[in-house]
Amino acid sequence: MLQRQLQGTGHPAQNVQVPTSSRQRVQVVVEIPRVRPVPTATLVRVALNESCKKRLRKIFSDQVVQHVVALHVASAHSEDSLISNSESILEESVELEDAMRGDAQAWMEAIRNELQSLKDNGTFEIMNGAVPAGRKLLNSRYVLRNKLDRFGKLARRKARLVIKGCLQTYGIDYQETFAGVARYSTLRTLLAKAAAEDLEIDNMDVDTAFLNGELTDTEILMEVPEFFEEIFPEIRLKSKPYLKLKKSLYGLKQAPRVWWTVVRRFFKEIGFEESAADPNLFIRKGLYVLLYVDDLLIIGNRINVDSMKKTISSKWKCKDLGETSIFLGIQIERNRRDRSLKIHQSNYTKKILYRFGIDLSDTKDLPLPPGTVIRDAGSDDLLCEDDKTLYLQIVGSTIYSSNCTRPDIAYAVGQLARVMHAPGESHLVLAKHLLQYLAGTYSVGTVYSNRLNMLSYEYRAYTDSTWGSAADRKSVQGVALIRYGGAIVWSSTKQKSTSLCTMEAEIIAANEGAKELAWMEKLVKDLGERSEEEPFIPTLYCDNASGVDWMQENKFHSKAKHIDIRWHYIRKDMVDTKRLHVVWIPGTEQTADILTKQLTYPGFITHGKGLGLDLEC
Numbered sequence: 001m002l003q004r005q006l007q008g009t010g011h012p013a014q015n016v017q018v019p020t021s022s023r024q025r026v027q028v029v030v031e032i033p034r035v036r037p038v039p040t041a042t043l044v045r046v047a048l049n050e051s052c053k054k055r056l057r058k059i060f061s062d063q064v065v066q067h068v069v070a071l072h073v074a075s076a077h078s079e080d081s082l083i084s085n086s087e088s089i090l091e092e093s094v095e096l097e098d099a100m101r102g103d104a105q106a107w108m109e110a111i112r113n114e115l116q117s118l119k120d121n122g123t124f125e126i127m128n129g130a131v132p133a134g135r136k137l138l139n140s141r142y143v144l145r146n147k148l149d150r151f152g153k154l155a156r157r158k159a160r161l162v163i164k165g166c167l168q169t170y171g172i173d174y175q176e177t178f179a180g181v182a183r184y185s186t187l188r189t190l191l192a193k194a195a196a197e198d199l200e201i202d203n204m205d206v207d208t209a210f211l212n213g214e215l216t217d218t219e220i221l222m223e224v225p226e227f228f229e230e231i232f233p234e235i236r237l238k239s240k241p242y243l244k245l246k247k248s249l250y251g252l253k254q255a256p257r258v259w260w261t262v263v264r265r266f267f268k269e270i271g272f273e274e275s276a277a278d279p280n281l282f283i284r285k286g287l288y289v290l291l292y293v294d295d296l297l298i299i300g301n302r303i304n305v306d307s308m309k310k311t312i313s314s315k316w317k318c319k320d321l322g323e324t325s326i327f328l329g330i331q332i333e334r335n336r337r338d339r340s341l342k343i344h345q346s347n348y349t350k351k352i353l354y355r356f357g358i359d360l361s362d363t364k365d366l367p368l369p370p371g372t373v374i375r376d377a378g379s380d381d382l383l384c385e386d387d388k389t390l391y392l393q394i395v396g397s398t399i400y401s402s403n404c405t406r407p408d409i410a411y412a413v414g415q416l417a418r419v420m421h422a423p424g425e426s427h428l429v430l431a432k433h434l435l436q437y438l439a440g441t442y443s444v445g446t447v448y449s450n451r452l453n454m455l456s457y458e459y460r461a462y463t464d465s466t467w468g469s470a471a472d473r474k475s476v477q478g479v480a481l482i483r484y485g486g487a488i489v490w491s492s493t494k495q496k497s498t499s500l501c502t503m504e505a506e507i508i509a510a511n512e513g514a515k516e517l518a519w520m521e522k523l524v525k526d527l528g529e530r531s532e533e534e535p536f537i538p539t540l541y542c543d544n545a546s547g548v549d550w551m552q553e554n555k556f557h558s559k560a561k562h563i564d565i566r567w568h569y570i571r572k573d574m575v576d577t578k579r580l581h582v583v584w585i586p587g588t589e590q591t592a593d594i595l596t597k598q599l600t601y602p603g604f605i606t607h608g609k610g611l612g613l614d615l616e617c
Contacts, residue, residue: 092145092146092147092148093143093144093145093146094107094144094145094146095144096141096142096144099144103157106157107144107157107159108227109157110144110156110157110158110159111142111159111227111231112227112231113159114142114159114160114161115161115225115227115228115231115232116231117208118161118211118249119232121208121211121247122246122247123211123245123246123247123248123249124222124243124244124245124246124247124249125243125244125246126235126238126241126243127221127241127242127243127244128238128239128240128241128242129239129240130240131221131242132221135172135219135221136167136169136221137221137222137223137242138163138164138165138167138168138173138220138221138222138223139163139164139167139222139223140161140162140163140164140222140223140225140251141161141162141164142159142160142161142162142225142226143159143160143162143250144157144158144159144160145157145158145160146158160250161225161249161250162249162250162251163220163222163245163249163250163251163252164251165251165252165253165255168220168252168253172218173218173220173253174218174252174253174254175217175218175254176254176257177253177254177256177257178257179256179257179259179260180260180279180280181280181291181292181293182278182280182281182290182291182292183278183280184403184404185481185488185489186275186277186278186280186281186290186523187290187292187297187327187328187330188343188446188448188486188487188488188489189483189488189520189523189527190281190288190290190297190299191332191341191343191448192341192448192483192484192486192488193299193527194299194341195334195339195340195341195448195449195450195484196339196448196449196450196484197339197450198336198339199299199300199301200298200299200300200301200302200305200323201297201298201299201323201324201332201334202297202298202299202305202309202320202321202322202323202324203295203296203297203298203321203322203323203324203327204295204296204298204309204312204313204318204319204320204321205294205295205296205318205319205321206294206295206296206312206316206317206318207316207317207318207319208317209259209293209294209316210248210249210250210252210255210256210258210259210294211247211248211249211250212247212248212259212262212316213247213248213255213258213259213261213262214246214247214248214258215245215246215247215248215254215258218254219244219245220244220245220249220252221242221243221244221245222242222243222244222245223242223243224241224242224243225243256293259293259294260291263291264279266315267282267289270284270311271284272284272289273526275522275523275526276522276526277519277520277522277523277526278523280292281523281526283526283527283528285304286300286301286304286528287299287300287304287305287308288300288527289308292327292328295327295328296312296318297324297327326347328404329345329347329348329400329404330343330344330345330404330405331343331344331345331346331347331445333445338449339449339450340447340448340449340450341447341448341449342445342446342447342448342614343404343405343445343446344405344443344444344445344446345400345401345404345405345406345445346442346443346445348400348401349401349438349442350442352397352398352435352438353435353438353439353442355397356393356394356397356435358432358435358436358438358439359439360439360440360442361439362436362439363436363437363439363440363441364433364436364437364439364440365437365440365601366437366598366599366600366601366604367408367409367411367412367413367433367434367437367598368411368412368415368430368433368434368598369430369433369598370598370599370600370601371597371598372415372430372598373469373470373471374415374416374418374419374427374430374471375471376419376422376424376471377419377422377423377424377425377426377427378424381424381425381426382422382423382424383423383424383425383427383428387423387428388423390428391420391423391427391428391431392420392423394431394432394434394435395413395416395417395420395431398413398416398434398435398438399413399417401438402414405445405446406444406445406446406613407446407480407487407490407594407595407608407611407613408441408444408594408604408608408611408613408615409434409437409438410478410490410491410492410595411476411478411492411594411595411596411597411598412430412434412437412598413434414492414493414494416430416431416434418494441615444613444614444615445613445614446486446487446611446612446613447485447486447612447613447614448483448484448485448486448612449484449485449486450484451484451485458483458538459481459482459483459488459517459520459524459538459539460481460482460483460538460539460540460541461479461480461481461482461513461514461516461517461538461539461540461541462478462479462480462482462513462540462541462590462591462592462610463477463478463479463480463506463509463510463512463513463540463541463542463592464477464478464506464509464542464543464590464592464593464595464596465477465478465495465499465502465505465506465508465509465596466505466596466597467499467501467502467505468498468499468505469596469597470494473498474494474495474496474497474498474499475494475495475499475505475508475509476492476493476494476495476596476597477491477492477493477494477495477505477508477509477512477595477596478490478491478492478509478592478593478594478595478596479491479509479512479513479516479592479595480591480592480595480611481513481516481517481520482591482610482611482612485612486611486612487611487612488520489516489520490595490611491512491595492595492596493512495508495509502544502546502547503544503546503547503550506542506543506544506546506547507547507550507551507570509542509592510540510542510547510551510570510582511569511570513540514540514569514570514574514580515569517538517540517574517579517580518574518579520538521536521538521579524536535578535579536579537578537579537580537581538580538581539580539581539582539583540580540581540582540583541583541584541585541589541590541591542582542583542584542585543584543585543586543587543589543590543593544584545584548582548583548584550571551570551571551575551582552571552575552582554571570582588603590607591607591610591611592607593607594607594608594610594611
């Protein structure tokens, strides 16, 4: 178990032998931190479960297990008293029942404001009488949140009425539901471009975005929400009252799509073009607006950005957040003199570490031990349900960072995620190892810079693959696209087919890189950096000479005659048509190597910096 389950003593650190398999034993240092208050919900729920205690004893000493049990028993005092402690973390989400037992007056005021705003918005119409034949009334619930400031202190109470969309019937209550969101690679491309060209980056948040779309193709009927009569007593004069929705409401299956349709129509009406590469990017003469649900990122020169914000504010009620320092939980730091920009998630990472009780001084140099290959757990190694839940929470918490700003943990997170269906004790130890690495690198991020030795149009792709390194003998591939010195796109994935040789595995990886470059070509032209006629010929670097020869000249027929036609894409559609230039490089210069295996420290640092990470030696 993790350190969050061992809090509350002053015992010294202990060296514990942790069995990871019948052949291998790993030494783990378990440090029990000083006392600090934590909500009861974060204490060890499994301490009184005998089967889980047996599991704990395999990982930690009897002394530690006994302490965990004692800690669990001692935690029986009120959670409310813990939360009221000034050093405790205030829970953001609150259940209605708990809210009514606490500061009920403040929460009722939040509910009143929510219902009044819905009424003022014309979201519903009060109906009365019998419900139309064949129709049912959907019920609703309140989602209550403590809105915190940047210091984690309570700023205000927020209530949101949410309809129970799970009760909707397809074809009656809703039709299409798809609504896209911006790709992270599009976001990183725009941020790098803004830094290099010294453009403004502003952020707006549309208030109650999902309430702005009218329901035109379906009729939604709902029960009168709880507390409605207390706030609007006139409804008591109605016979058998219910509500008919005229506009979209949170919780409806089609709510995101209704809002997405409204936004796209609006930008088209004011002269923007939708990007072919990303339908959530809108472009008009050097002005770029990126949409992620109700968050708008606006990039351009100051005059155009300010004008755009006024136009948007005249259409919807918005919060103008000014110059962007954080977007989607991604922190943005700029040095405008050097035309550089760093994206990181230090706040998010520290929140994860606090949640799981990892001290910032309890660190590891690498995400996983070098050469780690994660295999399925044996039947006698499987975690109990509570420990499995803990494992899922740890891995799930790290996925967001690995997708947004931290390519250095992409391989580790990908490997740990592959056993989420049935994790074992050794996997939990490795998950803790990853958290300890994040504790020492929580402020690390990806940096983009318009340095003199970087061509503004230059995109470089690195692709690499192991051969049969996974437990099922499939290969693990890595793909990275670099611009302005930082990774725009990266991935670490297991190949779906079994390669018969290293060359085949490398060709498959190169094809994935080529597909990303084909997408990037569309985005570059949408951004106006290339005309439709102007060639876009990026370079793809591969460290397999045979694979490069095959992609360029179709050599090595005996090794390649069985390769599926889909993997001929890079040679026929990209290299032969002069849309891509493939170059061999030595393995020591292959940046994507960090995405295919857990390297030793020197190689990890070298290739991490190649991805634009500000790792310290």
